[in-house]
Amino acid sequence: MKTYQCIAPDVKLGENVKLSQFINLYGCEIGDETKIGAFVEIQKNAKVGKRCKISSHTFVCEGVTIEDEVFIGHGVTFINDSYPRATTDGQLQTEADWHVEPTWIKKGASVGSGSTILSRVTVGERAIVGAGSVVTRDVPAHTIVAGNPARLIRAIDEPDQTTRPKAREVRGISAA
Numbered sequence: 001m002k003t004y005q006c007i008a009p010d011v012k013l014g015e016n017v018k019l020s021q022f023i024n025l026y027g028c029e030i031g032d033e034t035k036i037g038a039f040v041e042i043q044k045n046a047k048v049g050k051r052c053k054i055s056s057h058t059f060v061c062e063g064v065t066i067e068d069e070v071f072i073g074h075g076v077t078f079i080n081d082s083y084p085r086a087t088t089d090g091q092l093q094t095e096a097d098w099h100v101e102p103t104w105i106k107k108g109a110s111v112g113s114g115s116t117i118l119s120r121v122t123v124g125e126r127a128i129v130g131a132g133s134v135v136t137r138d139v140p141a142h143t144i145v146a147g148n149p150a151r152l153i154r155a156i157d158e159p160d161q162t163t164r165p166k167a168r169e170v171r172g173i174s175a176a
């Protein structure tokens with residue numbers, strides 16, 4: 001089968017990285033055993049750690065650092081320019097016209113599908129960002145945030161968080 005992968009020669013790929021079809025990687029670094037889904041783009045000067053999962057249709061821009069063991073859901077968008085413009089004085093902007101704003105996703109964190117992570121934000125270790133969130137502020141480690149703008153839902157009491165009853169079940173509200 002023909003492969004449709006666009007991987008620039010300057011990409012630093014770790015060992016046993018698993019790459020799906022229709023990906024576009026350039027100038028970035030991907031750690032050992034990380035898995036990258038289809039239709040993912042990772043730009044130059046972005047770093048993805050070891051044993052991460054980057055799900056399909058996600059965009060990781062320049063300035064983003066994703067540490068080891070991070071889960072990124074489907075269709076997650078990162079941002080690196082808070083006040084973007086196409087032109088300066090009627091001319092298309094170049095890299096000289098703006099500065100990359102960094103974003104940091106710390107070890108073991110998870111970002112839910114369809115989320116947007118604004119620049120100059122840090123998502124703390126093993127935090128979870130709910131699906132469809134817009135993260136505008138730092139997310140403390142070991143917490144769950146969700147919504148637009150993302151707000152704290154609760155702290156995570158690992159290792160039991162996956163078996164913990166839902167907040168609405170605790171309050172006796174049945175799922176609609």
Ligand SMILES: CC(C)(COP(=O)(O)OP(=O)(O)OC[C@H]1O[C@@H](n2cnc3c(N)ncnc32)[C@H](O)[C@@H]1OP(=O)(O)O)[C@@H](O)C(=O)NCCC(=O)NCCS
Nearest residue numbers: 073074112113128129130131132144146147153166167168
């Ligand atoms: C946030 C999440 C982790 C659930 O956390 P939780 O602590 O179990 O939260 P609960 O389901 O008990 O809900 C708590 C409250 O948050 C709300 N909530 C849950 N998920 C939300 C979300 N993604 N966005 C906005 N609000 C959300 C609930 O409606 C509930 O609100 P209420 O108190 O007004 O009823 C989960 O809903 C989620 O979004 N996970 C990400 C899944 C994902 O993207 N996976 C990717 C691979 S498929």
